[in-house]
Amino acid sequence: xxxxxxxxxxxxxxxxxxxxxxxxxxxxxxxxxxxxxxxxxxxxxxxxxxxxxxxxxxxxxxxxxxxxxxxxxxxxxxxxxxxxxxxxxxxxxxxxxxxxxxxxxxxxxxxxxxxxx
Numbered sequence: 085x086x087x088x089x090x091x092x093x094x095x096x097x098x099x100x101x102x103x104x105x106x107x108x109x110x111x112x113x114x115x116x117x118x119x120x121x122x123x124x125x126x127x128x129x130x131x132x133x134x135x136x137x138x139x140x141x142x143x144x145x146x147x148x149x150x151x152x153x154x155x156x157x158x159x160x161x162x163x164x165x166x167x168x169x170x171x172x173x174x175x176x177x178x179x180x181x182x183x184x185x186x187x188x189x190x191x192x193x194x195x196x197x198x199x200x201x
Contacts, residue, residue, distance in 0.1 A: 090145060091116075091123050097141040098133060108132045148193045153179055162186075 095112075098104045104112075104127065112126045119126075124142065127133045133141075136152075143150040158179050165178040165186055175191035 093145040094123060094138075094141055097144050098127075098137070101137075101141065103137050103141065104132045143193075146193065151179065151187070151189050153177075153189060 095104075095109050099106060099109060108127075108130075111130065112123050112132065115121065115126050115130075116123050121129075124138050127138055128135055140150045142148075156179065158177075162178050162181050165181065166176060166188070171177055174195070177189050178186050179189050180187035
C-alpha cells in the first residue's frame with residue numbers, strides 16, 4: 085500500500101465511518117511514528133480494520149471510486165484490453181467496457197507510473 089494517502093484524512097474517514105475508534109487511531113499513530121510503517125499496514129496488522137475497509141476509505145480520501153470485483157464474471161475480451169505484461173507490472177485489470185469507456189481497477193491508484201501505463 086502506498087504511503088501517499090493523506091494520513092489524517094484516512095483516519096478521519098475511518099473514525100467517521102465507525103471502522104476504528106479514537107483509541108485505535110492513537111495506537112496506530114504511535115506505532116507509525118515509532119516504526120515508520122504505513123498506517124494502512126498497521127491498521128490491518130493490528131486487526132483494527134481489514135484490507136477492504138482500509139481500501140474503501142483510501143478511495144474515499146483520494147476521490148477514487150472503489151470497485152468490488154470479488155465474484156464478478158469479467159469477459160476475457162475485457163480483461164485482454166490490457167496486456168498481461170502491463171497488468172502484472174502495474175497491478176491493474178480492465179473490468180468493464182461500456183460505450184467506449186474502459187473501467188480499470190488498480191491495486192495502488194496512487195502509483196503515478198502505473199496510472200500512465
